[in-house]
Amino acid sequence: GLKNTHINQDLGPLIHHEMNRCIACYRCVRYYQDYAGGTDLAALGSHDHVYFGRHEDGTLESEFAGNLVEVCPTGVFTDKSLVHDYTRKWDLQSAPSVCTGCGVGCNTIPGERYGRLKRIHNRYHHEVNGYFLCDRGRFGGAWVNSEQRLSCAGAQLTDGRFAPMTHEQAVQRLQELCSADAKLWGIGSPRATLESNWMLQALVGDTHYCPGWGPEGDALQAVVTALTDGGVATATLPEIEAADLVIVVGEDITQSAPRIALALRQSVRNLGLEKAANVGVQHWQDAAVRNIAQNIRSPLIEWVSASTRLADVASETLTLAPPDIARMGFALLAALGDGPVVDGLTGEQASHVARLAELVVSAKRPLIVSGCGSHD
Numbered sequence: 220g221l222k223n224t225h226i227n228q229d230l231g232p233l234i235h236h237e238m239n240r241c242i243a244c245y246r247c248v249r250y251y252q253d254y255a256g257g258t259d260l261a262a263l264g265s266h267d268h269v270y271f272g273r274h275e276d277g278t279l280e281s282e283f284a285g286n287l288v289e290v291c292p293t294g295v296f297t298d299k300s301l302v303h304d305y306t307r308k309w310d311l312q313s314a315p316s317v318c319t320g321c322g323v324g325c326n327t328i329p330g331e332r333y334g335r336l337k338r339i340h341n342r343y344h345h346e347v348n349g350y351f352l353c354d355r356g357r358f359g360g361a362w363v364n365s366e367q368r369l370s371c372a373g374a375q376l377t378d379g380r381f382a383p384m385t386h387e388q389a390v391q392r393l394q395e396l397c398s399a400d401a402k403l404w405g406i407g408s409p410r411a412t413l414e415s416n417w418m419l420q421a422l423v424g425d426t427h428y429c430p431g432w433g434p435e436g437d438a439l440q441a442v443v444t445a446l447t448d449g450g451v452a453t454a455t456l457p458e459i460e461a462a463d464l465v466i467v468v469g470e471d472i473t474q475s476a477p478r479i480a481l482a483l484r485q486s487v488r489n490l491g492l493e494k495a496a497n498v499g500v501q502h503w504q505d506a507a508v509r510n511i512a513q514n515i516r517s518p519l520i521e522w523v524s525a526s527t528r529l530a531d532v533a534s535e536t537l538t539l540a541p542p543d544i545a546r547m548g549f550a551l552l553a554a555l556g557d558g559p560v561v562d563g564l565t566g567e568q569a570s571h572v573a574r575l576a577e578l579v580v581s582a583k584r585p586l587i588v589s590g591c592g593s594h595d
Contacts, residue, residue: 223267231278233285233358235299242293243269250290253505256484256532257281271295282477282528285357289341289350298338300361306332315342318356319410321476323347323456325356336363346455353477393422407431438591454586460485462586464578465519469544469593473528479588480529483519486586487532490517518578522547524593537571541595551575 225238248271251257259280263270273279279287287296311330318325318339325348328340339360341352362368372389374382384392396403405423407416408431420428430436445451454462459482473480491512492502500507521527521536522544530536539547547568552558554576564572579585 225270228272229276230273230284230296231299233299233354234279234287235297235302236272237295237297238270238272240293241271241295243271244292245271246290246292247271247287247296249505250286251281251284253509254485255281255283255286255481257284260284260287282354282473283351283481285354286341286351288357298358300358301338304335304337306337311337313340318348318352320353320355320359321478323476323478325352325478327352327356329360336360346457348478349456351478351481353481355477390422397422397424403427404429434594435591438594442589442591456482458584459483459586459588461489462486462584463489463517464582464585465517466575466585466587467519467521467523467527467529467533468548468587468589469522469524469541469595470588470590471523471525471527471592472588472590475590475592483529483588484532487516487519487534488512491515520575535571537568541593544593545595547572551579555579 225241227236227238230236245262248260248262251260257280259273259277260271261273263272263274285298288298290296308330311332313328313330316327316329318327326342326344328342329336330338330340339352339357341348341350341357343350369381372384372386374384374389374392376382393403403423405419405428407419407429411431416430432439446453456478459465459479463486465483465486467483472483492508494515495504495508495511496502498511500511502508516532516534518534519529519532521529521533522539523536524539524541524544526536526538527533537547546561546563549558550561550564550568550572553560554572
């Protein structure tokens with residue numbers, strides 16, 4: 220008889236779909252729905268007409284959809300950029316690296332061919348990214364292949380042309396300008412390495428150096444001070460996943476550190492896992508655990524200035540201006556007996572703080588997540 224054949228879908232600019240390779244292992248939907256929290260990819264149809272895709276063509280909505288490329292064992296989902304600029308995997312020159320998309324530091328394996336970056340894959344690290352990357356880390360490196368990217372040091376001439384220099388010539392020219400007491404300023408970048416920024420600052424001097432960030436600079440300095448002098452422990456991703464109470468303070472985690480957002484999605488399952496363990500069901504029996512847990516979730520509280528992608532798993536969300544978020548933090552400290560009473564809270568905010576203080580006291584592994592996203 221004729222073989223069953225399927226029409227492939229357009230799943231956006233990142234993921235290529237080849238449904239005729241499918242062996243119906245269900246790994247894609249189990250990852251996408253159960254782990255990443257996606258809702259727009261499912262197993263459709265039944266019997267020998269099962270189809271893994273969307274109800275209609277369209278870009279996959281999850282910011283972790285790229286992991287389908289590694290989860291799928293037969294290549295139903297593949298890297299579309301590699302499909303369009305194809306190189307056999309065994310011809311790639313690969314090396315261990317660290318993602319620069321955010322501050323999490325996920326471990327990666329970039330692969331190049333003929334001086335062009337072809338793909339980026341996940342490199343397992345138990346304390347950091349585990350088995351998964353966000354789409355920014357997986358697909359966000361194509362800028363290195365841009366023809367507009369500067370590949371060497373140089374100077375912009377008065378007529379607008381770019382004059383290339385060697386590294387030694389550029390450093391020598393900077394030293395000449397510095398020794399000539401010229402009005403020379405150095406503008407660094409938070410995207411550059413610490414060593415590069417330090418070298419630029421050493422060349423031009425502390426008073427003529429700008430780190431290259433905007434209004435978040437003061438907030439970032441406060442974070443550094445808290446981490447170095449405040450006795451604050453930085454949680455690893457496994458510790459984030461194990462938290463039984465999470466408070467997100469003024470930060471859209473999905474935008475600033477997506478891999479942490481994926482870990483927070485796992486933390487809300489801990490109450491259900493605990494309930495399953497109480498009746499003797501092991502955590503690896505995923506279907507049984509989910510059946511026992513139903514809609515039970517560990518508390519995840521958001522104090523944010525705008526809606527976030529974690530709203531679907533948050534048990535409570537308060538939308539406030541950044542100064543009001545700070546006041547809520549001080550009010551929580553006061554409710555825990557560690558600060559002066561904060562006046563001016565609404566009745567709803569006061570009751571929320573009182574409930575949250577009880578949760579903090581009873582929690583075994585509470586976690587606070589904050590950052591510089593509010594610029595406050």
